[in-house]
Amino acid sequence: MKWYRVKKPFFISSLLLLILSSILLTPVFSSVFTYNPLVASLQPVPPPIVLQDPSIPGVSVSLGSERASASITVSLPYSYSLVISQDVIYYTTFDSGLPTNWVDPDPTCWGGSTTAWVRGSITCNANSTYEVAYYNTPIVSNTSTFYVGAYVRSNNLGGGRYVGITLYDRATGNYYIAAIGNGNRLNILRCVDGSCDLKAFATGLGLQPNT
């Protein structure tokens, strides 16, 4: 047997493989790459803008070592709570004058009787329709202008008559009213510059004597 007869199939298949490989590999070997250099030089500098602690009471500031960061904690020392120690809602409280420690810009406002209007059309620190008295010590501790006061217009809960409480700003004369009256309604009013605006109301309410 001649050697080329035995090897011919192997020879042909190898040749085909070589041709195929060269075709497939041609694009790979034809690749060209270009290398452009790029240098990034970093020269750190101190922070030109730094943070400071303004030393404000109640504000805790923790600065980073380079003063480029800060952790700020604001503490709120004031807790807002409304404590009413005087039974100011019941209208008869004011029938014989102001309770102890209550003051009024016009002392003559509150000399009413037990059976009639509290001085009728008296004007204290509000307009002619609404009268306000306030407790001498601010109840809300972080302001000197808000007081819880008593709003009394009438000892009668009939039409146009109310009793209730008020949040009164002595500096501006503006106040909120939560009052019951006028046909057993609960009214919430906002009074600014002497003009009151009814914000909310409910009907069918009543009062019990403070016994």
Place this chain on the structure above:
Amino acid sequence: MGARLKKPALAQSVALAIAIILSYAFASVFVYYPVTVNLSPVNPPIKFIGGSNANQSDLGGSNTIGVIIGPNSTSLTLYLHPTIQHNYYRDVSRIENTDSKAYYITVRVNTPAGLPSGSVARLLIYDAPSGGSIAIDVNLLTTEDTPTPPASPVAIPAGAVWRIDLYILIPEDSDPSGTYAEIQLIYSPSDETPPEVPP
């Protein structure tokens, strides 16, 4: 005893003689085939150009965002002056494909920058002069190719202009010093992983 000592010497002598004879034989004849290599240089199809913030004011005194582009626009050196915390340099340089066909880009960090532990140094290549999306995000603190193989290089279309931004983060409780990163912008008409350049 004497005969035993002479055997190795004889063998060495014979081997030396054969080596001399053979070397003489291989050095005695040379054949010369002609090979011609034609080189026709072309203009660089990919070029560096300055960004809108190149050589503008940088942090610290009279420092500037130094951008130096080589005479053929094929090399780029950046001088930046970051500080503690996060620093972002936008549009310091650009990459322009001046050719009429796309090229495939790989960025290779040969020498990484040395910054304190916890630092970040990234070279961000966006696919537009403004806005756009990140095409290549290079970590300057590691020796590697981006995109990392087997991921394919990123194609920059014909005529496209891409933007180079840098983001540097240096932790506050650290003492950084000057450093640099040596990088290569590698491009090719084919989307293969670029080979190492021979020394």
